[in-house]
Amino acid sequence: MDQKILKTLDFYAILHTLAHHAATSLGKDRAEKLEPIGDFEEVKRRLKATDEATNVDRLKGGAPFGGIRDITAALHRARIGGMLNTTELLDIATTIFGARRLHKFIEAANEEYEVPLLMGLCGNLADHKPVEEAIRRCIDENAQVLDSASPELARIRQELKTNETRARDRLEQMIRTPSIQKMLQDNIITMRGDRYVIPVKQEYRGHFGGMIHDQSASGATLFIEPESVVQLNNKLRELTLKEQAEIEKILRALTAKVGEVVDDLLNNVDILGELDFIFAKAGLAREQKSTMPRMNDRGFIKIKRGRHPLIAPDKVVPLDIELGNQYSTIIVTGPNTGGKTVSLKCIGLLSLMAMAGLFVPAEEGSQLCVFDAIYADIGDEQSIEQNLSTFSSHMTNIIRILREMTPKSLVLLDELGAGTDPAEGSALAIAILEYIQKMGSRMVATTHYSELKAYAYERQGVINASMEFDVQTLKPTYRLLVGVPGRSNAFAIAERLGLARSIIEHARGQVGEEDQRVESMIATLEENRLTAEAERHTAEQLRREVETLRRELEAERQKFREQRDKLLAKAERDAAEAVAKARREAEEVIAELRRLAKEAAGSVKDHQLIAARRRLDQAVPELRDKSAKAPKKKADRIEPGDEVLVTNLGQKGHVVDIGDTEATVQLGIMKMKVSKANLELVKQAASGGGKAAQPQATSSINRTRDDNTRMELDLRGQNLEDALIEVDRFLDESFLANFGQVYIIHGKGTGILRSGIHDYLRRHKHVKSYRVGNYNEGGIGVTVAELK
Known part of the structure; x- marks a missing residue:
């Protein structure tokens, strides 16, 4: 892909943002070198890998790349026999460990969501744990060789400590001696060139013997190694050299171990860099709220609410566009600062991002094409050095595009034909458009020329588009309207700004009748579009x-x-x-x-x-389907005196009086009005429809059972006075029915009804004893009475 095009369409700015999401220098390097490609299958593979990393990132969080370093240079030195230092060896160990940890992380994610491409890369990682353990046994986290790296090194360092202690003790004894203290500039022990010395005043230089290793800037202080510690310092120097030799021996042995697996480790570095790069693409997708586009190789683009990724989310205006199906060319007209160039760049940039395997900031269902190349002529490229005008610069670029493009290319042209005489510029623009369309390339072009509106209207495969403009606010909305040609808003803007109407009318008279009809047509289209929206x-x-x-x-x-x-x-x-x-x-x-x-x-x-x-x-009860019940007898045949079933209460009674929609029914000692729809005839009166004998006057106590004696009485919702009357009647009937035990349901409530009933039962002649119900009998909401 042409580097100039990538820069023009801001692709490098996207790569810069992408590199920030990489965790290692390996991933950053790949991100900065990323380029779009024209291989359809490879583009799909790249997008699939990004999709897998996005799902892993969503399900498991960020991938662990800690400890992974670019150890390529150290590995090449190990291959040719060079000795690696402690830092390089430690980086190799942490990289081996980081690769193993990353492999386990992706395996765990694969159990929840299959990621075959990532697993394929991890499957090629070689785990050289013995090499890692060998390095960690000898080198600590601060890249220092451990005493335990070898027995000889441990012995040498122990001897070093012993001699250092002897030297310091001897010097400490000297500087604590009063006669010597007056000769010292400071009562301290210091080192010069790995040898212990003391700071002596210039005038006492001959009192200590030994060697002078340094002096202060003023010359007043000399750093002298007293003769009494020279032998100790020599011994320390000898041990230090032995220590360095032993450390070098250890490092060479470790380097040799690394050299045995150099090829595997180099392959690991390559794979780890690729994995970091893939997860960096997932991080960029998360940041931009991007989605995976559907790719094709037939020149079709359908962007749904696409956003330019370099414009702030709270300011960007989404773009909806379709190209390559019914029409292959879009001509965008409209005034400057309306957003034409941004829309043009957005189309090109999203296409480049998709071809590079990146998700695009657009809604689900967006489709993009893998082009063999994308060409763009955007911006003013006037060159004083080359003595090129704006028009000449644009034409030079367009000529190159026309020479290199193919039917599978995308061409983006900004301000086509600008910079020269309008008549010649519009004619030239139409000719260029005709050539590109015949070639079969997909094209989006912007222009100021009104002649191109008619061209797009007349040509098959070409469609007009424009940038929406709000005449009321005199500001562009930056919305691309496909199918609507750009409308000249000069008269409307001038009128809104206060230009005299007479001047505006005179100006309208200077416009040709054909142009006025076109403007009127565009205005009608705009009105219809707003209504439809x-x-x-x-x-x-x-x-x-x-x-x-x-x-x-x-x-x-x-x-x-x-x-x-x-x-x-x-x-x-x-x-x-x-x-x-x-x-x-x-x-x-x-x-x-x-x-x-x-x-x-x-x-x-x-x-x-x-x-x-x-x-x-x-006698065992059976569950029956309600649908198996006998058909109800019609309520219109019911007359006073008939025995009926009140279906919504499940009780039987006798009809006392009947009206158009309701009937009065005697239910035991209670009368109530019931809808005729809830009555079912059980038995007709023997008198053939005469009125039944009126029952004796009774209390209006509400009962929940029929007139047949039952073993339970429900008093919930009643006051105490009415309840006691009902309890007395119930106990008499139960006693006559020879019941041994009855249940009085009074509910829990405040306890007033329960207490009153208990007081009444305590002195009732038929009651032998009473108690509160058990758990399966209703608890304190029920009283169980034993009858005599």
């Missing part, structure tokens, strides 16, 4: 609201289904428990009967026992 926005808003309601309704349905399933499951469990309880009781009855039969010496026969058990089995 407003309607589309309204429809989109309605669609979102409907979608929200649909989701809420579906959630409610799902909630209802879950609740229904829970209730059905609970009902089935309760039914199963009831059946099991009934069967247990039946077994107990049978056992009791058999016991009685034995005691009665055969007076109870086996066939009687079998019949009794059959009756018990038939």
